[in-house]
Amino acid sequence: KYCLFCWDGGALYECSICPRTVCVNCVVIPAEFRERVEHPDVHFVCPGCHEMRGKASGSNTMSPYFGFEDHNGTPVLTDPATIHGHIEMPSRSQISSNPILVLHFVLTSLDPLGSPAAIMQHKLRPYRPKDSLQFHEIIFDIGTDEKAERHAESMEILVGRLKLLEYERVEIFVYTHSEVERGDIWGGYEDDELVGRGRAKFFAALFVGGIEEYVRGATLWVLICGHTVRQPDSFKLLQTCVKEYEVEHAFTFDAVLFHACLTIPFVVIYVRRVLVEGFEVQEVMHDLLQACPRLAMHSSIIHIHNTTAFRRRYPTLIEYHQGVKPIPTTTGSMTVSTYTYFHDSNRPFGNTLPYQCSHCKCVRSWKHVASDHNPLNERKFICKSCCYAVTYTKPEQSKIIPSSQGQKSRHAPVSGWLMSVTIEPCMSESVVV
Ligand SMILES: [Zn+2]
Ligand SMILES: [Zn+2]
Ligand SMILES: [Zn+2]
Ligand SMILES: [Zn+2]
Structure with missing residues (x-):
């Protein structure tokens, strides 16, 4: 404490x-x-x-x-x-030093050095007594049934060592690649070839030997290239896994050539606001987004929140004061929020402007001009060389979250995040008394 x-x-x-x-x-x-x-x-x-x-x-x-x-x-x-002293934090925050478990699953051919998971444990160290922070790196290869069996055995051994503590939070990082066409998550190697475990089998083969108990109520960081998210079937399956394993929060990214290291500033703020100060993820999402301009340019950020998932931590301060109940901002059982960075002059509604004009082939020739008929929901750019025009329209049903700089403008924000949300409604419980 x-x-x-x-x-x-x-x-x-x-x-x-x-x-x-x-x-x-x-x-x-x-x-x-x-x-x-x-x-x-x-x-x-x-x-x-x-x-x-x-x-x-x-x-x-x-x-x-x-x-x-x-x-x-x-x-x-x-x-x-x-x-004495002054408060550096809002009155609702607390400093938690309860046990945390960080599990880092790394595909055998990837280099775990300087990874977001390693940075997380590094940032948590000062706030945790020695044995209340556990960090385990699991270099996995579940490419064949035989290898998957060996993985399961080593998970059993790990679980034997974990049993001693009751973790208030579990942070699980999965660092691998995904297949381009189907979005399958790569599980390992078979005869030196990368193989998936089939769409549905990756998590089933990874979270075994009792480790699946620790996945319940965890935050899952899926650090893989964006094919899994971009392919609707594999994305749906990822959401099903989040639900089945009772993961509370999952983060993933849609950049095709995803660079996991760009998530580090995001993870650092997550450690401070969520793990140390005890805020709910959805309360501090703006701070998390604000922290990583480079990541924002690279990838959309997808946050899956399973509101009915198993809870492993003690009630947060606000829950102490208001009584334990679901956070009022979420009404459904699962919320999938996608945050896409936009900037009026170079990221119209989250789209990347083409580097080259497709007409005259000049590079970086775009000039932002006012849209004639729908200035609010349309962004128009013309090529300074040949006057070729491209327009972008605001995606329907997306909310705008202004960035700090964007907010200063008296007009509509020039930059920020487009937020699109899908909510899975709660199962209607027919309770008859
Ligand atoms: Zn003091
Ligand atoms: Zn990849
Ligand atoms: Zn108090
Ligand atoms: Zn042109």
């Missing part, structure tokens, strides 16, 4: 309402009360909960912070407590 203010350990007061803790150097108690506040009848209320309680009561009046109270809610201290 770490102090909400100074991010340090040491002697801590634990909040009686939420999982946060504050250290004795940051909330200072007069010497004569030090013994009194340790009494089992005295409850500590962290500054965050104090603030939230004030807001929840609906009154606009603020009240001084005493920190400790008895079972009637009467302050124990005669004078308000003094808070």
Whole structure:
């Protein structure tokens, strides 16, 4: 556990309402009360909960912070407590140090060095006591039945070692390639040839030997070239796997020649906002997008959220305060959101402008001009050399998320993300009482 203010350990007061803790150097108690506040009848209320309680009561009046109270809610201290340090985070965040498991599945021929998974464990290290962060790299080859069997055996051995801890979060990275035509995920080699395991069999052969138990409620990072996403059948199958294995969140990308290293800034912000501060992915999606301009130029980001998946972590702060219930922004059982970067002058509605004019063959000759009949939903470009024109129209039913720079404009945002969402409705439960 770490102090909400100074991010340090040491002697801590634990909040009686939420999982946060504050250290004795940051909330200072007069010497004569030090013994009194340790009494089992005295409850500590962290500054965050104090603030939230004030807001929840609906009154606009603020009240001084005493920190400790008895079972009637009467302050124990005669004078308000003094808070040292300043808060660097919103009052809803917490610093979690509960056990995390990071599994990195790497296709045998790929180099795992400097991978997003390795960076994740590196970034988590300072916040985790030594044994509450486990990182395992699994170099796999399940190209033949024989190899798949050997993989299953090594998974059993790994699971034997994992049993000791109850992980609050499991982060699973799958780093491989996919087949161009069918979008199958490559499982390994057969006679030096890359082979898939057949569409449906990849995850079934990878998550075996008991490791599938850890996939439940995990976040799955599918770092493969975009064929799997672009091919509707294989993408559908990926979603089915997310559902069947009860993965909570999955991220994947649609760039045909995908560079996994470009996801690193995205992963770094994910570590801070989601794994350390305890926010829900969907609450901080904007921060995650904002963090990686280079990735945005390279690939769309696809986020699959399985809202009815198994939950392995403790309720987050907002759930402590509002009672555990599904996040109100999601109504269905599975949400697939695709975020595609756009910029009015070079990425019209997420499309890449052709490098060369198809008419006169000049390069980079495009000039953005106002569209004559539909300036809101149409972007028009003309070739400065031959006046050949191309137009792009806004895809239907996509929402626009402005980027920070885009927001500054008084008009429609010039840059940001097009967000298209498909929601799978919840199974209607016919409960008769
Ligand atoms: Zn502190
Ligand atoms: Zn609290
Ligand atoms: Zn590839
Ligand atoms: Zn031209």
